[in-house]
Amino acid sequence: MSRRFMKVLVIGATVASALVSASTASAVNWSSNGSAAPGTAFSATAPTSRFEINVTNPSHQVGLSCSNATMTGRVFGPTGPSNTGAWNSVATLQPSYSSCTAAGQTGVMSCAEEQFDAVSQTSQVVTGNIRGINCTFTFWGCVLTFAGNLTGNTYNNITAVLTRSVSAGLNASWPNTAACRSIMGTTGGGTAPMTWGTSTSPPAPLSYTVTSVFKPSIQHN
Numbered sequence: 001m002s003r004r005f006m007k008v009l010v011i012g013a014t015v016a017s018a019l020v021s022a023s024t025a026s027a028v029n030w031s032s033n034g035s036a037a038p039g040t041a042f043s044a045t046a047p048t049s050r051f052e053i054n055v056t057n058p059s060h061q062v063g064l065s066c067s068n069a070t071m072t073g074r075v076f077g078p079t080g081p082s083n084t085g086a087w088n089s090v091a092t093l094q095p096s097y098s099s100c101t102a103a104g105q106t107g108v109m110s111c112a113e114e115q116f117d118a119v120s121q122t123s124q125v126v127t128g129n130i131r132g133i134n135c136t137f138t139f140w141g142c143v144l145t146f147a148g149n150l151t152g153n154t155y156n157n158i159t160a161v162l163t164r165s166v167s168a169g170l171n172a173s174w175p176n177t178a179a180c181r182s183i184m185g186t187t188g189g190g191t192a193p194m195t196w197g198t199s200t201s202p203p204a205p206l207s208y209t210v211t212s213v214f215k216p217s218i219q220h221n
Contacts, residue, residue, distance in 0.1 A: 030090045030118045032075035032216045042216055044071045044162060044208035048199040049097065051137075051146070053172040053184075055192045060185055062172075064102035064137065065199055066109060071095045071162075071208050073116075075216050090218055091116045093130065093162075100137065103183070107139030116155070116162075118218060124157040126218045133170065141179035146172050146194065157217045160210035166197040 032040075046069040053062040072094045093116055097109040112134040119128045131149040138144075148170040155162045174180040176189035184190065197203030210216065 030076075030088055030218060030220050032090060032218050033214075036075050036214070036216070038076055040075050040214055041212070042073050042075070042210055042214050043212040044073070044160075044210045045069065046071070046206050046208040049197065049206050050199045050201065050203045051172075051194060051196050052201065052203060053144075053192050053194045055184055055186065055190070057190075058185060062102065062184060063201065064100060064107065064139075066097035066100040068098040069095070069206070069208075070097075073216070075218075088117045088119070088128075089115045090118045090128075091216060095135070097135075100139075102137070102139055105139050107137050109135060109137050111135040116153070118220065121218070121220055126155045126157065128153055128155070130164065140183055142174060142177065142183045144172050144174050144180075146170060146196070155216070155218055157219075160215040162208045162210070164197065164206045164208070166195045166203055166205055168193065170194050170196055 048065060048067045049069045050063060050065045055062060073091050075091045076089065093114045095111045095114070097111070100107045100109045112132065114130050114132045114134075117129045117131060118126050121127070129149060129151050130153050133146065133148050133150065135146040136143055137146065150165050150167060150169050152165040152167050153163060154165075170193070171191050172194045173191040174184055174189055180189065181187060184192075195203050197206045
């Protein structure tokens with residue numbers, strides 16, 4: 001093997017090593033309250049919320065409101081995950097909505113656990129994504145499914161308020177049943193974009209205030 005070829009190999013290995021080191025150094029560790037044990041729980045409440053489904057064919061809007069919005073959550077503790085990919089989960093969120101109505105009829109809302117992923121932090125305000133949103137709303141014999149991810153959410157460490165954005169990313173879907181066709185005004189099943197926030201129309205960002213004794217304080221280091 002020639003010296004020139006050996007030199008190329010050494011240079012290549014050095015560059016590769018530097019890239020790995022730079023990647024490792026750029027990782028961000030997120031944590032909550034330092035001494036919080038993994039799985040520490042918290043709870044929060046929000047004002048009346050409103051869901052608007054914007055059906056395009058035929059063009060109309062389906063609105064539903066829930067007068068009681070609460071949320072429980074769990075933090076991931078002092079070590080935090082490493083910011084090495086697109087998602088950097090620091091907490092799980094379990095929303096709950098009650099007293100929900102649409103077109104004057106009462107419905108039942110059920111939501112799966114979601115993830116809050118920290119992206120950046122400035123002046124104690126953490127900006128992140130909420131992913132894994134998956135809820136069902138059942139009324140008049142029709143089951144609507146709400147699913148997607150929300151970007152641009154914020155959590156304020158000082159006020160302990162989590163604000164859910166109303167940016168694009170959520171969709172409602174319904175099956176091709178007689179009940180759903182009647183409610184959605186369509187000739188079959190389908191999918192439509194939706195917004196989800198305060199009781200105003202169009203909805204504004206919905207803010208959850210932590211009401212438990214333990215209040216998460218999300219930090220990065």
